[in-house]
Amino acid sequence: MKYLVLFVVVIVGLMLFKKSQRQRSAPGVRKSTQLPAPEPMHACRHCGVHVPQSRCVWKGDKPYCCSDHARLG
Ligand SMILES: [Zn+2]
Numbered sequence: 001m002k003y004l005v006l007f008v009v010v011i012v013g014l015m016l017f018k019k020s021q022r023q024r025s026a027p028g029v030r031k032s033t034q035l036p037a038p039e040p041m042h043a044c045r046h047c048g049v050h051v052p053q054s055r056c057v058w059k060g061d062k063p064y065c066c067s068d069h070a071r072l073g
Contacts, residue, residue, distance in 0.1 A: 041053070046064055
């Protein structure tokens with residue numbers, strides 16, 4: 001009888017441990033699926049630094065990394 005109680009306690013402990021691990025790993029999986037979509041990169045026509053499209057300074061159809069480089073050409 002003593003071993004049966006010990007066996008039940010161990011089983012319940014393992015179930016709680018697995019449940020807590022599942023809850024801990026779930027947000028990590030959700031985080032990785034919420035990554036922003038990849039964005040095209042453009043090389044600055046002045047210095048060659050690659051800049052995300054949303055942060056480019058455009059002069060005509062040429063991308064630049066900053067307004068100074070856009071002015072210098
Ligand atoms: Zn530049």
